[in-house]
Amino acid sequence: MRNWKLLDEADIPGGKDRLRLYQGKDDFFIRFNSVSGELMSSRKYGSEQALGSLPCQRIKNRKKARVLIGGLGMGFTLAAALNELGKDAEVTVAELIPAVVEWNQGPLGERSGYPLNDSRTRVYTGDVYNLLQENQRGFDVIAMDVDNGPEGLTVKDNDKLYSGAGILLAQKALKPGGILAYWSAGPDPAFNKRLRRCGLTVEEIPVFAHGNKGTKHTIWLASQGQ
Numbered sequence: 001m002r003n004w005k006l007l008d009e010a011d012i013p014g015g016k017d018r019l020r021l022y023q024g025k026d027d028f029f030i031r032f033n034s035v036s037g038e039l040m041s042s043r044k045y046g047s048e049q050a051l052g053s054l055p056c057q058r059i060k061n062r063k064k065a066r067v068l069i070g071g072l073g074m075g076f077t078l079a080a081a082l083n084e085l086g087k088d089a090e091v092t093v094a095e096l097i098p099a100v101v102e103w104n105q106g107p108l109g110e111r112s113g114y115p116l117n118d119s120r121t122r123v124y125t126g127d128v129y130n131l132l133q134e135n136q137r138g139f140d141v142i143a144m145d146v147d148n149g150p151e152g153l154t155v156k157d158n159d160k161l162y163s164g165a166g167i168l169l170a171q172k173a174l175k176p177g178g179i180l181a182y183w184s185a186g187p188d189p190a191f192n193k194r195l196r197r198c199g200l201t202v203e204e205i206p207v208f209a210h211g212n213k214g215t216k217h218t219i220w221l222a223s224q225g226q
């Protein structure tokens with residue numbers, strides 16, 4: 001963290017910690033204040049892009065596709081989803097922390113190509129859980145990356161999104177034939193099993209964090225039927 005400049009910090013609603021945005025020589029970093037750990041960096045985002053592109057590639061021919069992304073972060077998932085979709089699509093991104101939205105409107109947004117400025121983007125500042133509750137049969141794709149994976153770091157309350165009840169709620173928010181996509185820092189057999197128990201057909205896809213070697217993250221694509 002030497003030579004990093006602290007640009008801003010923000011409270012996490014419902015969490016005990018704070019998030020900090022740093023700028024290094026070539027990259028941005030979002031870190032927790034007290035827990036040692038990085039939530040995101042602009043150095044490695046291959047798997048975040050895959051979370052947006054893999055499910056949206058499968059529904060790209062649908063007219064007026066509607067996509068929900070849980071967690072803006074550095075905007076890479078949002079940008080990748082927009083890149084796959086047509087002009088008539090609408091992508092809602094839910095972000096819990098207002099400052100993260102502001103950071104993406106500023107210099108940080110340049111890394112992902114300012115996807116918040118795309119006319120197809122809608123921003124909801126709040127808990128993505130609320131949108132799942134309010135939108136039955138609302139989305140063709142729901143892509144979830146609100147944390148480190150099913151074992152959350154940001155707010156304990158996020159466990160509800162990865163529980164059986166949370167998965168069923170997300171399923172109800174899907175249009176027929178829609179796809180649920182989840183990101184995780186690594187494999188999680190219990191979560192994979194939970195998705196299947198909810199009657200979903202599940203693909204577990206390891207994706208390089210950056211380029212084509214090194215650390216892999218996990219993406220699950222889950223759909224109804226078959």
Ligand SMILES: C[S@@+](CC[C@H](N)C(=O)[O-])C[C@H]1O[C@@H](n2cnc3c(N)ncnc32)[C@H](O)[C@@H]1O
Nearest residue numbers: 048071073074075076077095096127128145146
């Ligand atoms: C790991 S980052 C997402 C990274 C993102 N996929 C990208 O491409 O940069 C997780 C984001 O989810 C947000 N978040 C955490 N819990 C949330 C919730 N319940 N609802 C909406 N956003 C949430 C965090 O503030 C953070 O910005």
